[in-house]
Amino acid sequence: MIKGKGIPLTITFLTGVIIIVTFFIPHSPFGEFEQTALRWYSIIAGFTMLLGVDSLLRSHIKKFRKKDNNWEYSIVVFIAFAVIVTTGIIATVRTGNAFNTDTSFMYIYNHMIIPLQSTMFSLLAFFIASAAYRAFRARNTDATLLLITAIIVMLGRVPISDRFIPAVPALTEWIMSVPQMAAKRGIIIGIALGAIGVSLRIILGIERSYLS
Amino acid sequence: MKKLCYLLLIMLLVGAYPALHAQTGTMPLDPDTAYSDTIPTEIVLRAEDTPNDAGSAITVTWECNDNLPSGLITIVRINGEEESIVAEDLMLTKEQVRDTDVADDKEYSYYGIITSPDNKYYRTKDSNPAKSEAQWFNTDRTDSFVAVLFITLVFVWFIQQAKKGKSFYIRKINGLDAIEEAVGRSTEMGKPIMYILGIGYVTDIPTIAGLTILSRVAKKAAEYDTSVLVPCYDPVVMTTAQEVVKESFTEAGRPDAYQKEDTMYITQDQFGYAAGVDGMMMREKPGAVFLQGLFFAESLILAETGHSIGAIQIAGTTETAQLPFFVAACDYTLIGEEMMAASVYMDKNPLMLGSIVAEDMVKVLIIVILFIGLLLGILGPGLGIDIFNNWFEWLIRII
Numbered sequence: 001m002i003k004g005k006g007i008p009l010t011i012t013f014l015t016g017v018i019i020i021v022t023f024f025i026p027h028s029p030f031g032e033f034e035q036t037a038l039r040w041y042s043i044i045a046g047f048t049m050l051l052g053v054d055s056l057l058r059s060h061i062k063k064f065r066k067k068d069n070n071w072e073y074s075i076v077v078f079i080a081f082a083v084i085v086t087t088g089i090i091a092t093v094r095t096g097n098a099f100n101t102d103t104s105f106m107y108i109y110n111h112m113i114i115p116l117q118s119t120m121f122s123l124l125a126f127f128i129a130s131a132a133y134r135a136f137r138a139r140n141t142d143a144t145l146l147l148i149t150a151i152i153v154m155l156g157r158v159p160i161s162d163r164f165i166p167a168v169p170a171l172t173e174w175i176m177s178v179p180q181m182a183a184k185r186g187i188i189i190g191i192a193l194g195a196i197g198v199s200l201r202i203i204l205g206i207e208r209s210y211l212s
Numbered sequence: 213m214k215k216l217c218y219l220l221l222i223m224l225l226v227g228a229y230p231a232l233h234a235q236t237g238t239m240p241l242d243p244d245t246a247y248s249d250t251i252p253t254e255i256v257l258r259a260e261d262t263p264n265d266a267g268s269a270i271t272v273t274w275e276c277n278d279n280l281p282s283g284l285i286t287i288v289r290i291n292g293e294e295e296s297i298v299a300e301d302l303m304l305t306k307e308q309v310r311d312t313d314v315a316d317d318k319e320y321s322y323y324g325i326i327t328s329p330d331n332k333y334y335r336t337k338d339s340n341p342a343k344s345e346a347q348w349f350n351t352d353r354t355d356s357f358v359a360v361l362f363i364t365l366v367f368v369w370f371i372q373q374a375k376k377g378k379s380f381y382i383r384k385i386n387g388l389d390a391i392e393e394a395v396g397r398s399t400e401m402g403k404p405i406m407y408i409l410g411i412g413y414v415t416d417i418p419t420i421a422g423l424t425i426l427s428r429v430a431k432k433a434a435e436y437d438t439s440v441l442v443p444c445y446d447p448v449v450m451t452t453a454q455e456v457v458k459e460s461f462t463e464a465g466r467p468d469a470y471q472k473e474d475t476m477y478i479t480q481d482q483f484g485y486a487a488g489v490d491g492m493m494m495r496e497k498p499g500a501v502f503l504q505g506l507f508f509a510e511s512l513i514l515a516e517t518g519h520s521i522g523a524i525q526i527a528g529t530t531e532t533a534q535l536p537f538f539v540a541a542c543d544y545t546l547i548g549e550e551m552m553a554a555s556v557y558m559d560k561n562p563l564m565l566g567s568i569v570a571e572d573m574v575k576v577l578i579i580v581i582l583f584i585g586l587l588l589g590i591l592g593p594g595l596g597i598d599i600f601n602n603w604f605e606w607l608i609r610i611i
Contacts, residue, residue: 014583023350026265026347027346027348051477055476069495079264116484117483127541135540176463187549189575190547193549195364198420200363209428209555
């Protein structure tokens with residue numbers, strides 16, 4: 001009789017084996033099982049979104065009630081949440097689809113959310129500069145090699161280098177397609193085998209830390 | 213006279229209508245009158261069951277003749293007396309179409325109506341009759357099947373060896389050794405630990421690997437009486453992470469210290485998530501930040517913010533494009549497979565160690581094959597020695 005942790009382990013084993021089998025057998029009922037399982041996952045994920053919203057609001061309500069540090073920001077979360085939900089409902093009732101381009105919901109998305117996303121993404125340029133400054137300091141042989149390679153690659157990526165030092169773009173291409181690619185493929189092979197290892201350990205029930 | 217002219221004009225317009233209609237390229241519905249049976253260029257349609265599928269599909273193929281490169285073809289299915297269009301006005305150069313609206317074990321044949329560049333229509337001969345059926349094995353995936361079988365056997369063999377008591381060695385991984393140091397440092401500073409699982413879903417292997425490391429980190433944090441903040445991108449990952457942290461606290465004998473709200477949902481927007489986590493870092497100032505999971509463009513935004521607050525950072529991901537960012541901004545980085553091996557390294561369970569040795573053995577085999585390929589590539593295509601060239605092509609075919 002399977003009981004205790006044996007139940008999730010059995011479910012994991014059976015699901016893992018079935019999914020592997022369906023990859024090789026297109027015949028019904030195996031062929032559709034992967035898609036069916038993904039549909040089940042989508043339904044579950046849809047319901048867990050409610051848990052996500054509950055978690056977000058609960059943590060901010062707690063912060064607001066206790067007047068924790070920076071509790072004022074929680075008010076921004078409540079207002080933003082209320083506005084976006086209200087406009088979404090109104091737009092759906094009025095036009096049948098909140099994602100129509102002329103709805104207030106999409107207006108907020110296009111004029112507030114997208115610029116905010118772009119702002120966060122643009123910060124990356126400054127973070128790259130500060131990280132590169134630290135990484136490229138020539139403290140030892142390895143760091144010096146990294147610095148030289150980085151300079152060659154950066155120069156090779158701008159059109160002006162072709163005009164002054166014609167060999168640099170070709171050297172950049174070589175660095176990217178030979179040593180860089182070799183290292184990258186080595187890591188990818190390791191990752192693929194590691195992923196197979198994790199999967200087999202979980203399917204065979206050897207790896208149980210996700211059950212704790 | 214005027215009336216006669218009008219009448220003639222009307223008659224001309226009525227007479228010209230079919231020709232004008234044909235000029236616009238609309239498909240004539242009556243095959244006997246609207247197009248010729250004579251095909252200037254012989255195009256033969258072949259129908260066959262679509263291979264390696266779950267049935268209900270027939271593939272129709274043809275060879276495009278050089279005389280009609282810009283012609284169009286409409287494929288018509290013949291099912292007894294009934295005819296229906298499968299695909300309309302395809303480029304002749306496409307040379308293939310799949311009919312996915314057929315019943316299994318029933319014969320169908322097809323013909324094509326070709327529209328030439330000068331808007332003339334031609335009917336091809338009927339194709340051979342074909343039946344669709346579902347296959348029990350996808351022959352396109354035979355190589356994957358052999359590889360899965362082989363790798364599984366190697367794994368099982370080494371796990372059996374471990375069961376028999378054979379001991380295996382695993383090399384030192386600095387990033388994992390530093391976990392205790394990071395948790396201890398946070399405890400001494402009286403600050404929480406932040407564990408970021410990235411923007412992957414629970415179906416992604418790196419997220420699963422991140423969750424296994426989380427269980428160890430949370431257990432250690434519970435022992436040291438330090439709180440663990442886990443901001444999540446996906447609600448399913450959040451629910452799983454809540455369970456993992458709760459179990460770890462219980463296992464460490466501190467179920468009372470578990471705070472459900474510490475594992476919280478942020479948003480499913482990539483940069484919204486980055487902004488939310490960055491804000492939390494700036495406000496809470498965690499002593500240690502773990503970045504374990506699937507990361508994309510937000511990786512450096514998170515890692516640099518962690519660096520700016522002086523937290524000890526241990527990162528790990530399988531995204532090769534993000535690894536350089538983590539190496540530059542974090543104190544320790546688990547590169548790809550090290551992250552996958554983390555739970556084995558921390559547990560030192562002999563059975564799990566057996567699976568790591570199996571991974572290494574497969575890796576050795578891959579290196580040997582790569583080396584043989586390199587030699588054959590130099591001697592065959594490189595130096596043009598026929599025998600090595602044949603062996604090289606054989607190796608490429610097998611792989």
